[in-house]
Amino acid sequence: MKDKNFLMIPGPTPVPESVLLAMAKHPIGHRSSEFSKILEEVYANLKYVFQTENDVFMFASSGTGAMDAAISNLVNEGDDVLSLVLGNFGNRWAKIAAGYGANVDKITVNAGEVINPEDVKNKLAEKKYKIVTLTHSETSTGAKNDVKTICQIIRDAGSISVVDGVTSVSAMDVKPDEWGIDVLVSGSQKGFMIPPGLAFLTANERAWKVHEECKHPSFYFSWDAHRKSVRENSTPYTAAVNLIFALQEALRRIKEEGLENIFARHERLALGLRHSLRAMGLELLVKDDKNASYSITSVLPPEGISVPDIRSHMTKDFDIVVANGQNELKDKIFRMGTLGFVSDRDLLTAVSSLETVLARLGYKFDVGIGTKTAIEWLNK
Numbered sequence: 479m480k481d482k483n484f485l486m487i488p489g490p491t492p493v494p495e496s497v498l499l500a501m502a503k504h505p506i507g508h509r510s511s512e513f514s515k516i517l518e519e520v521y522a523n524l525k526y527v528f529q530t531e532n533d534v535f536m537f538a539s540s541g542t543g544a545m546d547a548a549i550s551n552l553v554n555e556g557d558d559v560l561s562l563v564l565g566n567f568g569n570r571w572a573k574i575a576a577g578y579g580a581n582v583d584k585i586t587v588n589a590g591e592v593i594n595p596e597d598v599k600n601k602l603a604e605k606k607y608k609i610v611t612l613t614h615s616e617t618s619t620g621a622k623n624d625v626k627t628i629c630q631i632i633r634d635a636g637s638i639s640v641v642d643g644v645t646s647v648s649a650m651d652v653k654p655d656e657w658g659i660d661v662l663v664s665g666s667q668k669g670f671m672i673p674p675g676l677a678f679l680t681a682n683e684r685a686w687k688v689h690e691e692c693k694h695p696s697f698y699f700s701w702d703a704h705r706k707s708v709r710e711n712s713t714p715y716t717a718a719v720n721l722i723f724a725l726q727e728a729l730r731r732i733k734e735e736g737l738e739n740i741f742a743r744h745e746r747l748a749l750g751l752r753h754s755l756r757a758m759g760l761e762l763l764v765k766d767d768k769n770a771s772y773s774i775t776s777v778l779p780p781e782g783i784s785v786p787d788i789r790s791h792m793t794k795d796f797d798i799v800v801a802n803g804q805n806e807l808k809d810k811i812f813r814m815g816t817l818g819f820v821s822d823r824d825l826l827t828a829v830s831s832l833e834t835v836l837a838r839l840g841y842k843f844d845v846g847i848g849t850k851t852a853i854e855w856l857n858k
């Protein structure tokens with residue numbers, strides 16, 4: 479049905495009406511005092527969402543722009559970088575670092591698994607790395623790294639931790655100051671409930687020291703230019719004015735709901751989804767709930783039923799868009815997002831729609847058991 483689309487992909491995610499309406503205005507001058515006041519509020523609220531006392535920079539780019547902004551401000555040719563890889567997005571860090579001439583080593587795990595902190599400790603004892611990159615919530619698999627433990631190990635070894643929080647910041651607890659994360663990035667079209675086009679980065683004093691030795695930092699993603707601008711409630715270049723109107727409203731909503739409540743909501747929805755899918759006899763790519771991201775869940779299709787059939791029926795019959803697997807996981811899994819502007823009603827809708835689709839496609843199971851499980855979970 480027209481205008482009934484429910485994006486259950488891990489980005490772009492659904493956008494609340496008040497956020498859409500905030501954007502539906504003529505742009506204003508990005509050097510005006512009116513815009514500067516908006517930026518003052520936005521920069522302060524970004525610190526709240528990032529749970530940091532440090533400045534949070536904002537770029538007009540997708541999330542990968544912030545990843546580029548991290549590496550291009552830290553790495554010199556020949557630097558040793560260790561990338562902890564759970565999947566596609568973890569590997570993206572390695573590719574960016576190699577692109578800037580770093581010598582990149584990796585610790586890679588199978589799809590659905592997470593990094594064992596002991597392996598990081600051993601690797602860092604063998605060799606000194608300037609930077610260690612990792613992903614908090616690996617969107618390609620739905621696995622979640624123990625960022626707190628791993629970043630402590632990285633700090634003890636004297637390296638700088640660079641963390642992708644694109645599908646964790648504003649959805650799952652991540653405390654850069656308390657956990658010792660040196661650089662943390664995120665993007666707008668995931669937990670922030672606004673359309674694609676903005677990315678965020680925060681860096682601490684340890685990271686800035688390394689940055690000072692960076693010989694050819696990026697111009698567009700310049701940390702120095704952005705720090706100066708944040709402190710003047712401005713932006714270095716033309717701001718994505720209308721997206722920032724949207725962000726202002728989204729951040730107000732986030733503050734109103736409260737981070738703790740938002741984290742609890744994501745946990746409730748993701749675990750409710752996992753229990754319901756298991757009750758339907760489906761296999762999950764991430765086996766152990768404690769390693770599961772609360773923003774994205776990867777599901778294996780039942781024997782004899784294809785991922786493209788499931789996805790196309792979900793879209794055609796129910797206007798629900800679920801994601802395919804990426805790269806070698808394409809058509810092997812489908813991924814369901816519970817990220818951002820998602821509620822209990824959406825969980826019930828998604829589970830019962832999926833049950834209907836699987837029954838239509840001929841999967842033999844106790845039809846209704848997933849929805850029953852979801853109801854019991856929500857009423858617990």
Ligand SMILES: *Cc1c(COP(=O)(O)O)cnc(C)c1O
Binds near residue numbers: 541542
């Ligand atoms: C979406 C995403 C990114 C950034 O992707 P863009 O398409 O550049 O926004 C990076 N890391 C993770 C874990 C993501 O989910």
